Amino acid sequence: MADVVLKDVTKIFDKEIYAVKDFNIEISDGEFVVLVGPSGCGKSTVLRMIAGLEEVTQGDIYIGDKIVNNIAPKERDIAMVFQNYALYPHMNVFDNISFGLKLRKVDSKEIEKRVNDAAEILGINHLMQRKPKALSGGERQRVALGRSIVRQPKVFLFDEPLSNLDAKLRVELRTEISKLHNRLKTTMIYVTHDQVEAMTLGEKIIIMRDGVIQQKGTPVDVYDNPVNKFVAGFIGSPSMNFITGQVEDTQGLLFNRGSLSFPINSGAEDKLKEFVGKDIIFGIRPEDISISGKEKGIPMVVEILEMMGNEIYLHLAIDQNTLIARVPPDTKVEEGQKVKIIFNFPKAHYFDPDSQIRI
Amino acid sequence: MNRKLSLMGYLMSAPYIIYFIIFSAFPIFFSFFLIFHRWNIVGPMKWVGLANFNMMFSDPLFWTSIYNTIIFLLIHIPLQVVVALVLAEVLNQKIKARAFFRAAFFMPVVVSGVVVTILWKQLYSTDTGLLNNLLMAIGFGKVEWLTSTAMAMPSIALMATWKNVGLYMILFLAGLQSVPAYMYEAADIDGATTLQKFRYITIPAINPVIIMVLILSTIGGFSLFIEPYVMTGGGPLNSTLSTVLYIYRQGFSFYKMGYAATLGFMLAAIIFVVVLIQRKLIEQDD
Ligand SMILES: Nc1ncnc2c1ncn2[C@@H]1O[C@H](COP(=O)(O)OP(=O)(O)OP(=O)(O)O)[C@@H](O)[C@H]1O
Ligand SMILES: [Mg+2]
Numbered sequence: 337m338a339d340v341v342l343k344d345v346t347k348i349f350d351k352e353i354y355a356v357k358d359f360n361i362e363i364s365d366g367e368f369v370v371l372v373g374p375s376g377c378g379k380s381t382v383l384r385m386i387a388g389l390e391e392v393t394q395g396d397i398y399i400g401d402k403i404v405n406n407i408a409p410k411e412r413d414i415a416m417v418f419q420n421y422a423l424y425p426h427m428n429v430f431d432n433i434s435f436g437l438k439l440r441k442v443d444s445k446e447i448e449k450r451v452n453d454a455a456e457i458l459g460i461n462h463l464m465q466r467k468p469k470a471l472s473g474g475e476r477q478r479v480a481l482g483r484s485i486v487r488q489p490k491v492f493l494f495d496e497p498l499s500n501l502d503a504k505l506r507v508e509l510r511t512e513i514s515k516l517h518n519r520l521k522t523t524m525i526y527v528t529h530d531q532v533e534a535m536t537l538g539e540k541i542i543i544m545r546d547g548v549i550q551q552k553g554t555p556v557d558v559y560d561n562p563v564n565k566f567v568a569g570f571i572g573s574p575s576m577n578f579i580t581g582q583v584e585d586t587q588g589l590l591f592n593r594g595s596l597s598f599p600i601n602s603g604a605e606d607k608l609k610e611f612v613g614k615d616i617i618f619g620i621r622p623e624d625i626s627i628s629g630k631e632k633g634i635p636m637v638v639e640i641l642e643m644m645g646n647e648i649y650l651h652l653a654i655d656q657n658t659l660i661a662r663v664p665p666d667t668k669v670e671e672g673q674k675v676k677i678i679f680n681f682p683k684a685h686y687f688d689p690d691s692q693i694r695i
Numbered sequence: 696m697n698r699k700l701s702l703m704g705y706l707m708s709a710p711y712i713i714y715f716i717i718f719s720a721f722p723i724f725f726s727f728f729l730i731f732h733r734w735n736i737v738g739p740m741k742w743v744g745l746a747n748f749n750m751m752f753s754d755p756l757f758w759t760s761i762y763n764t765i766i767f768l769l770i771h772i773p774l775q776v777v778v779a780l781v782l783a784e785v786l787n788q789k790i791k792a793r794a795f796f797r798a799a800f801f802m803p804v805v806v807s808g809v810v811v812t813i814l815w816k817q818l819y820s821t822d823t824g825l826l827n828n829l830l831m832a833i834g835f836g837k838v839e840w841l842t843s844t845a846m847a848m849p850s851i852a853l854m855a856t857w858k859n860v861g862l863y864m865i866l867f868l869a870g871l872q873s874v875p876a877y878m879y880e881a882a883d884i885d886g887a888t889t890l891q892k893f894r895y896i897t898i899p900a901i902n903p904v905i906i907m908v909l910i911l912s913t914i915g916g917f918s919l920f921i922e923p924y925v926m927t928g929g930g931p932l933n934s935t936l937s938t939v940l941y942i943y944r945q946g947f948s949f950y951k952m953g954y955a956a957t958l959g960f961m962l963a964a965i966i967f968v969v970v971l972i973q974r975k976l977i978e979q980d981d
Contacts, residue, residue, distance in 0.1 A: 408883070
C-alpha cells in the first residue's frame with residue numbers, strides 16, 4: 337500500500353502530441369480515485385506512466401515516497417487491468433491469473449489458495465482450464481481482474497475494466513470492486529469514460545479533458561459545484577442544459593433570450609452585475625426544471641416524452657430553445673402539450689462564454 | 696456468360712496447371728512406375744518387381760548417405776533455428792541501420808547456390824583459404840575444413856546455415872512482429888525478466904512459426920545436393936555423400952533410373968515420418 341503522487345507530469349508523444357499536461361495529483365494510501373474524461377483525453381496515458389509502461393516526458397511520479405520515473409514496472413509492485421484485457425492467449429485461465437505469482441516464486445499452495453479466492457469473488461471457478469479464446473468478453477475481463485487481485489500489490493490500476501460488460505454485470509462487478517476496496521484498503525486508481533461509473537465508485541474523482549485536469553473532488557462536490565462548463569456538461573445524465581443569452585438590468589437582473597427570458601434570482605446577482613449587456617451561459621440540470629401547475633412560469637411545448645420507468649425525460653422547446661427536464665413518472669403531460677416550467681434557481685449555474693468558467 | 700467466365704478461369708490458371716503436370720505430377724507417377732523397373736534411359740524398360748528394394752536394403756552406401764544427411768541435419772537445423780531466432784530478435788529491436796542488416800542477412804538467400812558454394816570452397820581451402828589465413832593470423836593452426844572426414848560435413852552445414860538463415864530470420868521476424876506489445880506489457884507488470892518474457896511469451900506465441908521453420912528446414916536439409924556436389928563431390932571417403940547426391944549418381948552417372956526412383960521414394964517416406972514426429976513433439980494443443 338502506498339501514496340501515489342504525480343508532480344507536474346507531462347507526456348509528449350512524437351515531440352508534438354501533448355497527451356498529458358502539467359498533471360498534479362496526490363492520492364493518499366488506500367484511497368479510491370477515479371480518472372474520468374472523454375475518449376482520447378489521456379486517461380490511459382496517465383495510468384501507463386504510473387505503471388511504468390510509458391516514460392514520463394517531464395515531472396515526477398512517486399509511489400510511496402520514492403521517485404519511480406526510472407524504475408521498471410516489475411519493481412513498482414503495481415497491478416494493472418488493461419483496457420483490452422491483455423491476457424496471455426496460450427495460457428489457460430488458471431495460468432493467466434497465477435503467472436505473476438509464479439514469477440515471484442510464491443509457494444504453490446498459496447498460489448492455489450489466492451487464485452481460488454479470486455475466482456470465487458469473480459465467479460469464474462468453472463473456467464479455470466479454458467484458454468482466453470474460449471471466453472466471452474465479460475469473462476475475459478473478469479480473468480484480467482483476477483490476475484490483478486491475486487498479486488496483492490501496493491497499487492491497483494484499472495483501465496476501463498468494465499467497459500465491455502453488459503449493464504447488469506457492470507453494476508454487479510462495480511459493487512464487487514467497491515467491496516474489494518473496502519476489504520483490501522489498497523490504493524486504487526480507476527479509469528473510465530463513463531461518468532455514472534465515476535460517480536458511483538470514486539471517493540475522489542478527477543475529471544480530465546485534452547490531457548489537462550479540469551476538476552478534482554468528491555462526486556457530490558463536482559456535481560454541485562462544477563468549475564466550468566465542460567465539467568458541468570460532462571457529469572450528470574442527461575447532461576446539464578445550457579442556454580446562451582444576455583444579461584439585462586431592468587429593476588433587477590434579467591436573462592434574455594427572446595421568448596425564453598426570466599429574472600435572475602439565485603444569489604449570484606452580485607457577480608453577474610458585471611455581465612450586464614453581455615452574453616452569458618445559463619446552465620440548469622434536468623432535475624432542476626419542474627412543471628408548474630399554476631399560471632406562473634415560462635411557457636414551453638413538450639416535443640418528445642421519454643418514459644424511463646422511474647422518471648420521465650421531457651424534451652421541451654420554445655422557438656429555437658430546447659431543454660431537457662427530468663420529472664417524476666406520475667407527471668401528467670403529453671407530447672405536444674403546452675406547459676409552464678419553473679427553474680430551481682439556487683441550483684442554476686452561470687458560465688462566462690469566453691473562458692467557460694463558472695461565475 | 697458463365698461458361699465464358701469459367702473458361703477464362705481455366706485459361707488463366709493453365710500455365711501453372713501445365714507446369715504442374717509436366718514437372719510434378721508426371722514425374723511422380725512416372726517414378727512410381729520406375730520403381731518396379733530397370734531402365735537405363737536409352738534401352739527398353741524391364742519389369743523387375745521388388746528387386747530394387749532388395750538392392751536398396753543391402754546397399755551400404757545408401758545407408759551411409761542417409762547417415763551423412765542426418766549428421767548434416769543434426770548440426771544444420773538447431774544452428775539454423777537458433778541463429779535465425781536470435782537474429783530476428785535482435786533485428787526486431789529498435790537498433791540503428793536495422794533495415795540494412797535485415798537486407799544483408801537476406802542476401803545469401805537470393806544468391807545462386809552454386810555461386811555461394813564456389814565462394815565458400817575458396818574460403819574453406821586448407822592452404823589458401825581466407826578462413827585458415829585468418830586463424831593463422833590470430834595464432835591458431837590450420838583446419839582441414841573440407842579435406843578431413845570429421846570436418847567436411849560440419850563445414851557444409853555451417854555454410855548451408857549461412858546461406859539460408861536469412862529466409863528463416865524473415866519468417867521469425869514476421870512471427871515476432873505479430874506478437875502484440877500488450878502481452879509484453881502485461882508480463883512486465885507481472886514481473887517477468889527479459890529471459891522469462893522470451894520463454895513464456897515469445898516462444899509460445901511464435902510456436903506455429905517455429906514448427907513451420909523446422910519443417911521447411913528439415914525438408915530443405917534432406918534435399919542437400921548442390922553443396923557437396925560442387926564442393927566435395929561427396930568426399931572425402933564418402934563423408935559428405937548426401938542422399939540426394941547418391942540418388943543423382945545412381946540416375947545420371949550410372950543410368951540406373953529404376954533404382955534411383957526407388958531411393959527417391961524411400962527418402963520421401965523418411966522425410967514424411969521425420970516431419971510427423973517433429974510435429975507431434977512440438978505442436979502445442981490449442
Ligand atoms: N503511442 C502513442 N503515440 C502517439 N500518440 C499517442 C500514443 N498513445 C496515445 N496517444 C495519444 O494521446 C492521447 C491520449 O491517449 P489515451 O490512450 O491516454 O486516451 P484515453 O483517455 O485513454 O482514451 P480512451 O478512453 O479512448 O481509452 C490521444 O490523443 C492519443 O492519440
Ligand atoms: Mg484509454
